[in-house]
Amino acid sequence: MRRLALVLLAVAAPLGAQAGGGSGGARARLTGRVPEVAIAPVDSVVRAAEADDLPTEPLVQKALEGAAKHAAPGQIVEAVAAHADQLRQARTLLSRAGGPPPTAAEITSVAAVMVRGLPPPLAERIVTALPNEPPGPALHAVADLAGHGFAEDAAVDLIVAAARVGLRGLRLLDVATAAVHELQRGATHDSALATVRRALPDVPSPPKPSPAQVNRARRPRPGA
């Protein structure tokens, strides 16, 4: 309880006293789903992010997720605040790489990869090396490789090499998948990377969904 109180203070204090009136969007979506005691501090984090030109949807979703998983109110607030920090870090990284101001989608995408544990300097290296690439797929590809024990620098080198021979966007994920498959076939990490590099740009793509699958697909009805 004391911990929760400290978290609430830490979040609410720098923002000063806010009038209790509804903020609209976020608060309305949280009401009835997130524990009441967590709504105000989460809303504070969301407003601060909004004022800072950061995307807020991932923060609202994180709060809804915590509530659905019956996390303690303090945990929910901490998770939302931590995610706001990740969005901030993602935006800084993208801005440092140069180019036009990053979009909300790009910030969200980079933050999602950093949640996977990709170290920021590594993420920055990829984003800088591939300025004309949407960052998400390239970063996820490197995260896939690092998750299977490939040396981080070598993973970045492979993905950058793939982009330079014309593989774009989601095809970079196929490059990572090809290297992981080599590993699972018994190759060492080094020889897996070398094999895939030699094969570029010919790496297998995943099968497309069949017409039967497309016909069966349902659309989720819009949620909260």
Added chain:
Amino acid sequence: MSEFADPSDADVIARILAGESDAFAILMRRHEAGLLRFATRMLGSADAAADAVAEGLIRAYRHLGSLDDPGRFRTWVYRIVANRCKSHLGRRSAQGVSLDEAAPVPDPHDGEAELERAEQMTLVERALATLSPEKREAFVLKHVEGMSYEEMAAMTGERIPTLKMRVHRAREALLEAMKEHR
């Protein structure tokens, strides 16, 4: 990031034999793509390949306890699927069905490079289909699945010199067939 490192095949098999049957999904996820690719190249048909691989995986699961060296799961399951492919081919030749499948229709939005690549792919696939099953298997295992001669020997039970000869003849036959089909 190392917290996401995968367990070895032998570790997964130990878990399955200890009663965690769902862990077989891990082995399937790991080896399925290679097995499907191998079977597709052997049978020239995605549907037949799916049948052969599904049958092979079911058989592998049911006989997992008989695998002497769980570290060799990969070569063992390839052998099982190779045998399923031989059965399919045997049934097919008895029925007199052609190995040729219709070439995939290129997407009109594809660029010139993509169209050329699709043509090259068709040429190679047709050439591979003309090889005897034995030579086809040898070429696919060595050059598509990337097996060493030692792995191929463990898988097929043949001696390495025999396998080398088979792969050499397969290469020659493939080149010949590619020239004829051009």
Added chain:
Amino acid sequence: MNELDPRIHQVLDGELPLESLPPELRATVLRLERAAQLLRAGEAPASVAGRVLAELRRPRTATRGRRVLRWLTERHAITIALRPIWSLALTAVLAAVVLVPTHGTPPLLGAQEGIAQFVGHFPGARSVDVVGPFTAWRSGVIPLRDDDHDGVWSAVVVLPTGAHEYMFVVDGERWVADPLAGRYVSDGFGRQNALLIVRPVGR
């Protein structure tokens, strides 16, 4: 058949470097390597994992019954000779069954949308849902189905392209990270979410 220069085989077997060959022989090595590359890169058939799981969960019947079951589940070419008027009627019935979708109108997919297939093995479960930001983390929005009661639950869903975190919720209370996902992310609440990357259907 023309036998190749043995040095070509030695290069392809990794026993000699490519540079040791004269140019006219190197071209042959490259032609074979290119053929192998193309064969490796071809489009893979769809996964058979769901089908295998379903079969493994099917109770094994007595020998004779197993043979009958196998006959029933294997594909057979069945020729039925029908009088023309009956064959037209049968075609119409079959067409109606195939073309009328069972769950409403099939979705038209936008350029930034793709298909996600969720599959999980939960024998004995009464319900399985997939939850994620695309359901606002609510259960019941995307229920999986197990129509043949073999413990294999599945659903096919239209989602925007990109990365999506998700979990399965079994019987409304047990949260499970999809063991077939291959990618996992810490959720900030002491658990891991599975992560799925949806591709646009065209590519």
